[in-house]
Amino acid sequence: MSIAQSVLQGSVRDRQIVAARVIVTSPGRNFVTLKVETRSGVFGLGDATLNGRELAVAAYLEHHVIPNLIGRDAGCIEDTWQFLYRGAYWRRGPVTMTAIAAVDVALWDILGKMAGLPLYRLLGGRSREGVLVYGHASGRDIEEASAEVARFVSMGYRAVRAQCGVPGLKKPYGVTREKNAYEPAESELPAETLWSSPAYLELVPKLFDRLRADHGRSLELLHDVHHRLAPIEAARLARDLEPYRLFWLEDATPADNPAGFELIRRHAVTPLAVGEVFNSIFDCKGLIERQLIDFIRTSIVHAGGVTHVRRIADLAGLYQVRTGFHGATDLSPVTMGAALHFDTWVANFGIQEYMHHTEQTLEVFPHDYTFRDGRLYCGESPGHGVDIDEQLAQRYPYSPRQLPIARLEDGTMWDW
């Protein structure tokens, strides 16, 4: 009888959590992974990576979560979630909800391995063959950005995010050097970048005018404002971009204030995406219920795991808001694996972000998802289908990194 079968038919004792540990590794960038082990030997992995705040989550897990896991039944996923959320007293926030997410995803991984089923089967089965993804094309100028879009189209992408440099601004957001995956957390202390909304607002409509001229109207084009505009500026950009039919305009204005999105909605029909910095349903609720957004980007790793994001997706579905999970390189392959199972199941799926991890990273995290013809396909392995090579992981020690900051030309602190 396999371990899985014995554990499936086994007692609570087999499912008992006997150990859990945090693995910090830095194959090109920092990742934090939680490994939860049961008495039967079946283990699960959860991603606990929070870019620039990795050790905060690692410490939260080590000091405040793991001692509470030992002895618990790994099969009690919901009760463990409620224990870690309600029991914290100081609830919500990115560190807490990333730590809860790591436990939650590890327990879903264990359940899948016990049941001998891939995660999407545990959730309710397949709703689609393959998951539409978008890649990240960027360039120092419009010319270079359009050539990069062409390169992604040649690789089979049906949807591409386009970003480009802004004249006069050094270190523009989202522009990679030498076609590497964009890695913003590049220094121990925050690098300082310069921002100018007027220069940006002049440029972006020209970028998409050229992209539509070069690549036609059927290619799905996306753009990330990255929280930089005031509501009225965001409304103007969304209106200026209407002729270019974007799939979505992302983080057009900081979402702390949902009323800012009412202003955008009043002036434009460009679809809006928000939520990669959200960490609970309460961050999403107002925007969804007031129909102020079209895609919710809140990710499994930063919003309490599968258990909580499933609730967010169900709420969104009532308002025909679709999912568009965050999928940057600072979310580990464990999150990509779990997200693809979720994307394969969820009814109101929209699109999945797919920034390529480095080869180093992919060696540390063996996985069974695959890319072809503009879509990602989760595997059929039990659980989420991603593992960690702990020996290899040890070769890449943690390296302190923080995200950049942005200032205006007069020195005013701005949103990066």
Ligand code: CS2
């Ligand atoms: C970006 C992210 O992918 C995106 O949409 O907003 O890359 C974001 O800049 C990083 O995740 C921050 O760590």
Ligand code: MG
């Ligand atoms: Mg973004």
